[in-house]
Structures are given as structure tokens and as C-alpha cells.
Amino acid sequence: MGRILFDLRGGDPGLRFSPYCWRAKMALAHKGLAFDTNAVTFTEIEHATDGFSATVPVLHDGGTRIRDSFDIALYLDRTYPERPLFGDPAIVALARFVENWTFLSVNALGMKMIVSDIHAALDENDRAYFRQSREARLGRSLEEAQLGVAACRGDLKKALEPARRALSDSEWLSGAEPRFPDYILFGSLMWIHTISRDPLFAPDDPVGHWFERAARLYPELGIAQSAA
Amino acid sequence: MGRILFDLRGGDPGLRFSPYCWRAKMALAHKGLAFDTNAVTFTEIEHATDGFSATVPVLHDGGTRIRDSFDIALYLDRTYPERPLFGDPAIVALARFVENWTFLSVNALGMKMIVSDIHAALDENDRAYFRQSREARLGRSLEEAQLGVAACRGDLKKALEPARRALSDSEWLSGAEPRFPDYILFGSLMWIHTISRDPLFAPDDPVGHWFERAARLYPELGIAQSAA
Incomplete structure (x- = not known):
């Protein structure tokens, strides 16, 4: 298999x-x-x-x-212990912290940026399920919940400040090499990026530079053309 | 020496x-x-x-x-390599992230909770320096900047949510044993705790339980009596 x-x-x-x-x-x-x-x-x-x-x-x-x-x-x-995604058990716990921070700040904001656009991009058979489940969760219509990428860009910039400052000390959130904490944040930003047509980052934002580095890591995933 | x-x-x-x-x-x-x-x-x-x-x-x-x-x-x-505070270099980078998150969320909120009370608790010779430097930084008087511990307790509870969720998976932010990321957040909460007379945590808050565990780690620091 x-x-x-x-x-x-x-x-x-x-x-x-x-x-x-x-x-x-x-x-x-x-x-x-x-x-x-x-x-x-x-x-x-x-x-x-x-x-x-x-x-x-x-x-x-x-x-x-x-x-x-x-x-x-x-x-x-x-x-597959080679090339650890975590390594030291402390990194597992700290990755949980990064996961929770990402969920509460970036994902929560991402919903405001793209939730209605996701609905429009879904397969027709998914739309009723998505609208019903997400509107129940959000307590309002998808159209009311989405404030738009451009409108939320300032909030995203602010939400990412802890990552921005950490990335002024090292190339990756996890140090000299990327590990799973980098992929956690990357995945949430790719979610917004793949749905949105507006640029997520100002040209001089270190988080944007990190995002582009991450997008180019594995050409076999075919990200580079979509994340450029 | x-x-x-x-x-x-x-x-x-x-x-x-x-x-x-x-x-x-x-x-x-x-x-x-x-x-x-x-x-x-x-x-x-x-x-x-x-x-x-x-x-x-x-x-x-x-x-x-x-x-x-x-x-x-x-x-x-x-x-002194025994009993690492970091260990794997990835933990240094992740600790920087925790440090920046703590500064931007907990310390920023802490200023609103205690800045005027700190002034009152200072040595007389420090008060003019503290008032001048902090009011310049905050753009308002210490009395205006401090909203009070009770008023901000809900904001602190919300700010600590990523830590709260991470602590539902492990005993310390750094896993099975405390490391420097735990001491980063602990230090900022001790800052508020030592100045404030109001309780910081609801009795059922896992972050409060973690804080008490951390306060009892090293009796030689004499924290237990002040953090109980």
C-alpha cells in the first residue's frame, strides 16, 4: 500500500x-x-x-x-525520525502553543477575510453544508462575517507582530531550519492566500519574506506558482 | 568572586x-x-x-x-549545560516567539493594570524618573493609563487563551518540565501579581494553577508566600 x-x-x-x-x-x-x-x-x-x-x-x-x-x-x-519536525519534546509543547496562538489570532481573522469567498470557491455540493455550519458557528451570514482582505490587512499585520519580531532574530520561527511550528503558521496563511486575490503583506514585511521562503521550500508541492 | x-x-x-x-x-x-x-x-x-x-x-x-x-x-x-533552559536551538527561537507574544499581550495589558500602582510602590527617588519616562511612552498620565486589575481581568483572561489551551496538553508550556519559555510568562505575571492586590485568575483557570506550580518550584526564591 x-x-x-x-x-x-x-x-x-x-x-x-x-x-x-x-x-x-x-x-x-x-x-x-x-x-x-x-x-x-x-x-x-x-x-x-x-x-x-x-x-x-x-x-x-x-x-x-x-x-x-x-x-x-x-x-x-x-x-521516520530523520529530519525531525519537532525533535526535543519541549518543541512539541511549544508547537501546541504556536498552534493555539495561530488558531486564535490568524485563523479567527482569516474567517473575516475570506469566509464568503471560500463559499463561492467551493464545489456546488459543498455550499449548503458550508453555509449552514459556518453561519451557525459565526452567528451571522457569511456575507456579514466577511469584512474583506483589504479591510483586515492592518489587523493581520498587527496579529502577526510576535512572529515578525521573532523572525528578526532567526530565519525561521523554529530557528536556523524550519520545523512544524513554521508549517502551522504557513498553513493558515496559505489558506488565506489561496482564496484571496489581495496581497497579504506589505512588500517590506519580514513575515511576507518568511512566507515566500516557506512557499519555495518544496517545489514538489507546486506552491511557488500560487504563492509568488 | x-x-x-x-x-x-x-x-x-x-x-x-x-x-x-x-x-x-x-x-x-x-x-x-x-x-x-x-x-x-x-x-x-x-x-x-x-x-x-x-x-x-x-x-x-x-x-x-x-x-x-x-x-x-x-x-x-x-x-552550565546541565538542566537546560533551552536545549535544542529550535527552543531558543520558539522562546523568542513566546517572549514577543508575552511582551505584546501580557506586558502591554499589565501596564494598564498596575502602572500607577507601581509608581506608588517605588522608592521616593525613583518616582519622578518613572512618571516622566512611562508617561512619555504611554502618551498619557499614569493615572489615566491604569484602568485597574479588576477592570482588565477579562482582557487578561482572553490574552492568556493560547497558553491556557497549550496547558491543557502538557503540564508546562515547555512540556513535561519547565524551561525558559515558562519563566518568561511567569515573570510577567509575577510583575502584575507582586504589585496588585486583586486576584489575577479565576479559581478554575488552568493558567492560575500553572502559575501556582511555577511559584512553588524554587522555595529558595521566597515566592510561595507572596504568590499564594
């Missing part, structure tokens, strides 16, 4: 926007592991994974199945 | 509130290194350190002098 990552797709089968799937794909590429992707829509996930998971990413690695991007990264480090 | 940490004191010589000095003292205790403190007021620092530094902490370790809490922690790991 091969190695397959279940990825999320939009109406355009090439549109891959899930932040968590980007984290998993970066983690696999970091390890130098070849894999195929099986791109499914939101409403296909349960059936495609035989009821194993309601969310993607899901990794099939030979006979092993793992869901959740963080758990996939932990599995990869256990199974 | 012995080991001396230059610490900051208030009008009461026993009042030690500097967040950065708490970080350095926790780091020294983590290493199991005995040290004396030389407690000075803000306006005594330059003279007491022979012009070496305008800020504390400053560590004299035999013939070596180091200023800045993060640099002191790096020095301690280089010089």
Missing part, C-alpha cells in the same frame, strides 16, 4: 485551501516522503475515509491511518 | 516586581546555582553597575557580566 494524503478541494479540483492540509503536506515534504493526494470536497470526506474521519487531512501510510495535522506530524516523527 | 544578580526593588526593599529580573532568578534557580541579589532602585542601576547597563537584571558571574534576561539564560546554558 502506498502513501496517500486526503486533501480538501474547491470547485476547481486544483484549489487546495485547507490550512490543516497544508500543514500536513509541508510536514510530509519536510521528511522527503513521496505521497499521492486524494482531493475530496467537504461533503465527501466521511464516505471517502470509510467513516474514519469527518475532517481532513487524513494520512494513509501503508496500513496506518492518522487524522489531524498535528497528530500526523507526531506520527511522522515517530515513524 | 561570587555570583550576584542585580535586581530591582521598590520603596520596600523586599518588593521585587521586575518581570525580567523574575525571569533571570527563575533561570538561576532552575540551574541550581546559588546567588546573592543586589537590589537597586531604577535610578541607582547605572551607578551600581559602573555604567555597564541602564536596566536590570545584570548578572555578575565570577568575572563575567551579562545584562538582559534572555541573554542571561543563553549564557547560563552555555556555561
